[in-house]
Amino acid sequence: MYYFDHCASTPPHGDVIRTMAEIMAKHYANPSSLHRSGQEARNLLERSRSVIAGLFAGTEANDWLFTSGGTESNNIAIVGAARSLARNGKHIVTTAIEHPSVYDTCRQLEQEGWTVTYLRADETGVVSADAVEAALTDQTSLVSVMHVNNEVGSVQPIADIGQRLKSRGNIVFHVDGVQSVGKLPIDLVGSRVDLFSATAHKVGGPRGAGLLYIHPRLQLAQVYRGGGQERGLRPGTENVPAIVAAAKAFRLAIESQPARAERMYALRQRLIACLDGIPELMLNGSRDTGIGGKAAPNIVHFSYPGMKPEVIVHMLEQHEILTSTKSACSSKSDEPSRVLLEMGLPRERASSGVRVSFGDEHGDAEIEWLCSTLEMVVQKLKPLERRED
Structure with a gap:
């Protein structure tokens, strides 16, 4: 075939499968438990967070949130940022070619009172940095632009957009990087990215494990309720085997x-x-x-x-x-x-x-x-x- x-979705890497199976067999305790087995699971979780941080220059372990995948990462990022920044303005700039997890989320926010500008792409599928800058108003609090389009593969000028937003310190920049990790070089700090989404099953990792980078200056509003895991932004018992396997998949993909x-x-x-x-x-x-x-x-x-x-x-x-x-x-x-x-x-x-x-x-x-x-x-x-x- x-x-x-x-x-x-990508075929899982053999080493990733073996790692996940080993963790499932040996480290099944809840990482929130206080006993030794729970703390061993917690240590694996935090070690994985450090591995991720080491793959993205200039980021720290505490900047990374574990989620169930790209869709959830995008939802937490956009809704959490929009609600926390509403006092600064309720205008969002995004593109008309975003993945549904971004596009539909912005549509939902429109129903809740936000104004959203959807920028069209040129014939190659690229939205210009000029267009993004021209769409900004004194009410713009969030810009969300994907790195690589998931249908036609067009690469958006993330670094250029980020630099243009640099002088507008009150605007948060979110990037959906689901299709770019392991395919293109990524410089979050140099591109002035505040929020970055990724998922493991696009890089030879397991389904159900995603990432969200959150710049330390940001405080996102809670989208979910019910637990304190992942800073309360993604409550629920962490999937330790999938997270450890995901960290390995991201490392293998980014290094190569x-x-x-x-x-x-x-x-x-x-x-x-x-x-x-x-x-x-x-x-x-x-x-x-x-x-x-x-x-x-x-x-x-x-x-x-x-x-x-x-x-x-x-x-x-x-x-x-x-x-x-x-x-x-x-x-x-x-x-x-x-x-x-x-x-x-x-x-x-x-x-x-x-x-x-x-x-x-x-x-x-x-x-x-x-x-x-x-x-x-x-x-x-x-x-x-x-x-x-």
Whole structure:
């Protein structure tokens, strides 16, 4: 089987599986318990927090919160920041191409009295720092911009945005980094990021374990009630085995990031060249295939206008190739991709997108098999094309 859906979830690393199993077997006590077994679990929890801090220069262990994943991290960050900063102003700036866990959360805050500006992206899927700066008002208290778009892989100018917000000391900057950790270099301090979300299952770790960086100057409002764990911001008994395994997954992914990016950009280049040879398929997002460009190394998104994307996905699956349409959180919706529409693409193209996202197990051979299969699938589908008026 050829698994090209790494943006949805990644195969767990073997060492991560073994670590999680070992912790589950040996350290099952509640880390809030006062007895020795409980304190051993607590020590593992805090050691994992220190490991995470060591992976992100300039951060301390106490800056990191353990959550159940990226969606929860985004919710805690945005709602917690908005409610704590309401006295400074109730205006939020975000982008129209955010993951649903950010986009829908901002929609909810609108119903609670906040004003939200949703910035559109250009044809490559990038929102400019100029646009962010122009949207700021004296009521802006929070800016939330993802690092890498989860559908088309566009890289947002996080460092530039952060530097422009630096002179506006009362504005908090949140970044959804779920798709960038382990794929791109990340400098939280240099980019002036106040809140940063990540999740382990995108980097070979377990599901149900996420991260939220909180700048020490911030005091977030509580979103949940019922316990004092994780500073009261994420109450509930901590999942120690998943957290320890997640810390290992993040370490393995971040330490190998430079080599991974170089290799994956080469694969991305080969796949784009393949798409260029199939006239029916149209690349969405940037064509960049190098570090510092507008595209992440591991994502290629294309459309087949006139064809339903699930038809392509299922035909590829018949040949043991697993891909996806929109983000996993939105894949069951029949609506056109909000991301593609907000990039200014026509509805027909936004209704036919397919995402390919690869990982460490892929090489030239896997890309060649995908390309040859795509060519065959398109030839079979050509007679079925339907164009919108």
